[in-house]
Ligand SMILES: NC(=O)C1=CN([C@@H]2O[C@H](COP(=O)(O)OP(=O)(O)OC[C@H]3O[C@@H](n4cnc5c(N)ncnc54)[C@H](O)[C@@H]3O)[C@@H](O)[C@H]2O)C=CC1
């Protein structure tokens with residue numbers, strides 16, 4: 001059985017909020033990642049999303065490039081967007097062979113009807129394909145603002161069951177939360193996870209600096225809370241939709257509110273197309289803290 005591993009930086013305390021961060025790209029962001037690479041720590045986990053309309057080859061090429069640049073590729077597997085078991089296992093085998101993939105992220109995906117045999121992320125985990133391919137760590141989604149298709153109790157049950165199933169299969173579970181603008185809601189959710197005995201590493205999803213219109217559009221598309229009061233705390237005032245906004249206030253609020261009751265935490269950045277801007281923001285934050 002493959003030894004479960006996570007990034008080595010989990011074994012020591014973070015020296016600031018961005019220490020040990022991870023970041024997400026799409027297959028189209030490879031050139032921006034190349035441009036940003038010299039400012040990123042070696043081994044930084046780089047998630048590769050699984051969006052509709054992308055060619056499998058483009059995702060594989062992205063994973064390969066992430067590895068060549070010295071980072072740790074973490075391809076996403078979107079259960080409801082996968083057409084067949086063969087498609088799933090081919091993609092998995094190819095990224096393992098060509099990009100040395102050792103960790104994967106599983107998510108249900110937005111289609112209201114599954115496009116193939118996998119209705120949810122548990123079905124991918126339960127297939128046994130990941131440990132057969134030598135995968136050592138599996139990320140799953142956390143939903144601090146609730147889950148569109150489950151009650152809170154069901155959500156906790158499913159989260160706990162997925163963590164247990166991943167561990168039973170000899171891999172390390174990791175939770176990556178949906179991005180959010182509301183630090184208090186995220187910290188409440190993390191504290192509740194810990195109180196329920198979920199002790200696995202959690203990465204808090206944070207938006208990168210982006211145009212305010214882009215942030216609001218992604219929030220609507222992803223079911224993320226973006227009320228005027230939440231946006232105001234984030235630093236966005238309604239009526240000022242033309243500018244850009246960074247996660248400065250969100251990260252400051254997370255830093256101020258974090259305590260031992262929140263267990264092991266790191267950040268996961270969602271750049272929404274702005275990989276270079278996000279990496280520059282992180283580097284500035286790192287220098288200032
Ligand atoms: N956090 C992120 O980065 C992303 C989040 N999502 C959203 O997260 C949601 C849940 O993902 P997981 O936590 O992996 O759930 P999951 O795979 O553990 O599924 C939990 C339950 O919700 C049901 N379900 C999930 N998505 C559904 C949908 N689109 N329509 C109808 N029923 C659905 C499943 O059948 C299952 O019973 C997805 O619905 C998706 O919209 C999607 C992509 C990325």
Ligand SMILES: Nc1nc(=O)c2c([nH]1)NC[C@@H]1CN(c3ccc(C(=O)N[C@@H](CCC(=O)O)C(=O)O)cc3)CN21
Pocket residue numbers: 026028049051110178179214221222223270272273
């Ligand atoms: N419910 C849900 N569904 C999702 O698909 C989803 C989430 N949540 N949470 C965050 C991640 C991040 N996702 C994405 C999706 C698209 C781009 C992206 O770059 N899209 C465009 C360009 C950006 C734009 O639309 O302005 C592209 O060219 O593909 C990035 C991250 C999708 N994700």
